[in-house]
Amino acid sequence: MSLSSILSTTHPGAVLDAIADNSLTSVMVTQAAPDTPIVYVNKAFTALTGYTPDDVMGKSPRMLQGPKTDEAVLARLREDLEAGRVFEGEAINYRKDCSEFLMHWRVFPVSDPEGTPIYFVALQHEGDS
Numbered sequence: 001m002s003l004s005s006i007l008s009t010t011h012p013g014a015v016l017d018a019i020a021d022n023s024l025t026s027v028m029v030t031q032a033a034p035d036t037p038i039v040y041v042n043k044a045f046t047a048l049t050g051y052t053p054d055d056v057m058g059k060s061p062r063m064l065q066g067p068k069t070d071e072a073v074l075a076r077l078r079e080d081l082e083a084g085r086v087f088e089g090e091a092i093n094y095r096k097d098c099s100e101f102l103m104h105w106r107v108f109p110v111s112d113p114e115g116t117p118i119y120f121v122a123l124q125h126e127g128d129s
């Protein structure tokens with residue numbers, strides 16, 4: 001059975017919310033609009049970064065970056081998103097308490113039936129794997 005067939009049954013929202021709430025992987029959703037405003041983060045994001053949903057709503061994911069963040073990785077991300085490719089990479093990010101960690105993340109577009117991106121989704125975890 002595919003995930004979409006489960007999601008199209010009786011309680012699609014409940015299934016998806018339970019997956020996101022219990023995920024060990026941080027999930028972030030942004031609008032596919034200038035500065036990619038954050039519209040959703042799950043509990044694992046708060047565990048990873050210290051930021052609550054209220055802290056980040058409407059802001060750019062750039063808020064996780066700081067002096068040691070690798071600009072070359074960000075340039076590659078920009079190129080991948082503009083070309084409609086999946087991005088995967090690692091860079092130093094900063095928690096709410098200003099401590100630094102290595103973020104490993106993947107970003108991919110979610111598009112409407114015409115193929116226009118409406119959201120970007122990131123799956124994020126700490127470390128180099």
Ligand SMILES: Cc1cc2nc3c(=O)[nH]c(=O)nc-3n(C[C@H](O)[C@H](O)[C@H](O)COP(=O)(O)O)c2cc1C
Binds near residue numbers: 061103
């Ligand atoms: C869905 C999504 C999630 C992102 N997550 C992160 C992240 O966890 N850490 C990070 O350093 N940048 C992240 N970014 C990248 C920045 O938002 C931005 O795209 C990057 O800094 C390059 O653009 P800029 O040159 O305008 O800053 C994410 C971007 C998107 C679209």
